[in-house]
Amino acid sequence: MTLIIEDGTGKPDAESYATAEDLAMYAEKFGATIPVDEISQETLLRRAALVMDGMTWKGRKMDSDQALAWPRRGVELDCQIKPDNYLPARIQYGQMALAAEIHTDDIDPIDKRKGAVTLERVEGAVTREYATISNTSGRLLPAAPDRPSATQFADYLQKRGLFAVRA
Template sequence: MALIIEDGTGKPDADSYSTAAELVSYAARYGVTIPAGEPAQEALLRRAALAMDGMNWKGCRAKGDQALAWPRRGVNIDGENKPSDYIPARIQYGQMALAGEIHTDDIDPIETRKGAVIRERVEGAVDTQYATITNTSRRLLPAAPDRPSRTQFADYLQKRGLFAIRA
């Protein structure tokens, strides 16, 4: 089933901001690993769009019945109010980056991941020890906040960067 691309009109059945062809082009330019087949690429874009819906974006949806989080109204970036039919290119690039991150998480089993370096000893041969990643659910860990998609989305999220919560 072909993707229904959001074009800024607030489609009630849209399921992506980018096409599979755009994802292939993005992956080639940035060295991102993605599945070979178009159906798998489209599924990956749908998963990325669903993950994006859970993010806390600036403004509010332009239409109550639109399927995706964008377009939005009430978005002010660098002192400029964006129109309610505007979908920033960084939202599209961010979706493609997130799709690549999701695919990497899919193909990288938890058993092969390494934690932070907790000891490194140099005397002749290098001896490096990694922290154990504790994950009792056996599910993959979520994408790290320093991944490219978060960089693309930074200006459009309610909160960007690090912030402290006082307990």
């Protein structure tokens, strides 16, 4: 089934900001690993769009009936308020990066990864111990250590980077 692509008009049935062809070109350019077949690529893009909908973006949806989080009203960037139908290229690139990160998690689940070396002893036989990676802390991102999607989305999210909450 072909993806319905958001074009900046606030489509009520949009499923993605990028096509499977866009994702394949992105993966080739940046060396990302993605599935070969188009249906799996479209599935990844849909999953990435769902994750994006859960993020807290600047501004507000252009229309309450639109399916995806973008386009948005009242987005201020570099001291300029962007037009209501503004659909940043970094949103599309971020979705593709996020889709590749999701695929990385699918083929290399976080619970199978090893953390940093916490103990290494050399006396005849080598003993190596790894830290446990916990996905419940809320501090560790559940995908690959390099998160290009986070970089793409940074300027468009309500809160950028680390922040402290005073108790």
